Amino acid sequence: MPGYKHPCRYCEKYIPADSNLCPFCGRKGPLGEFRCRKCSSPIEMGWKVCSHCGLKLEIPCPSCGKLTFFAEICLECGADLPAPAAEPPRK
Numbered sequence: 001m002p003g004y005k006h007p008c009r010y011c012e013k014y015i016p017a018d019s020n021l022c023p024f025c026g027r028k029g030p031l032g033e034f035r036c037r038k039c040s041s042p043i044e045m046g047w048k049v050c051s052h053c054g055l056k057l058e059i060p061c062p063s064c065g066k067l068t069f070f071a072e073i074c075l076e077c078g079a080d081l082p083a084p085a086a087e088p089p090r091k
């Protein structure tokens with residue numbers, strides 16, 4: 001099946017399966033589902049908190065200051081978002 005394409009998870013346009021950047025919206029990492037940066041559970045755009053661990057999914061971007069969905073990058077300016085602070089290891 002030539003030309004099999006996947007939807008960009010940001011703009012939902014169909015793009016080649018090996019895309020590193022979406023050619024439509026220019027965001028990186030357009031394929032695959034969003035995962036919680038803390039517990040790795042699947043999350044969906046628009047959620048306010050992770051359904052598994054309660055991590056806040058609506059955060060102010062450190063780069064542009066706008067509230068953005070906590071994916072790998074800011075949906076407003078495309079800056080990389082830092083991973084949440086790791087919890088201290090339990091001993």
Ligand SMILES: [Zn+2]
Pocket residue numbers: 008009010011012013022023024025026027030
């Ligand atoms: Zn896109």
Ligand SMILES: [Zn+2]
Pocket residue numbers: 036037038039040041050051052053054055
């Ligand atoms: Zn989580």
Ligand SMILES: [Zn+2]
Pocket residue numbers: 061062063064065066068074075076077078079
């Ligand atoms: Zn931003």
